[in-house]
Amino acid sequence: MPLVRIVEEAFQPWSLLAELEPELGLRPGGVGATAVFAGTMRDFNEGDTVQGMTLEHYPGMTERHLERIIDEARERFGILDALIVHRVGPIRPAETIVLTAVWSAHRKAAFEANRFLMEELKHRAPFWKKEALSDGSSRWVEQNTPG
Numbered sequence: 823m824p825l826v827r828i829v830e831e832a833f834q835p836w837s838l839l840a841e842l843e844p845e846l847g848l849r850p851g852g853v854g855a856t857a858v859f860a861g862t863m864r865d866f867n868e869g870d871t872v873q874g875m876t877l878e879h880y881p882g883m884t885e886r887h888l889e890r891i892i893d894e895a896r897e898r899f900g901i902l903d904a905l906i907v908h909r910v911g912p913i914r915p916a917e918t919i920v921l922t923a924v925w926s927a928h929r930k931a932a933f934e935a936n937r938f939l940m941e942e943l944k945h946r947a948p949f950w951k952k953e954a955l956s957d958g959s960s961r962w963v964e965q966n967t968p969g
Contacts, residue, residue: 832917
């Protein structure tokens with residue numbers, strides 16, 4: 823079962839990874855590579871200063887999308903397992919938004935699968951971002967920035 827978490831509170835990616843990794847039940851000695859990505863909120867976008875963001879999702883549906891993406895990565899890259907943790911709610915610059923991790927027998931599969939997770943998540947998962955700008959206005963983000 824893919825490990826997916828949607829969280830509302832700020833988190834430290836390395837501490838959370840250490841906490842969740844045992845839930846995967848990976849065989850000691852069976853993992854040759856672990857690839858990890860932690861994405862944080864920037865304080866700028868489209869030439870404007872961004873003071874914060876609210877990230878919304880569709881509970882239940884979002885988790886199912888993320889689980890499918892992990893399942894696809896497992897099939898495509900032959901990985902042992904993967905993890906996706908994603909923030910929702912109010913987020914401040916420099917806070918972690920997303921954590922992805924992939925465990926594999928070999929580094930190539932781990933790297934490629936982790937990139938696949940992030941790219942697919944950015945394009946397919948049902949999240950909506952509303953930025954709060956420094957001039958007091960706000961706007962919905964219509965498209966993700968390129969990888």
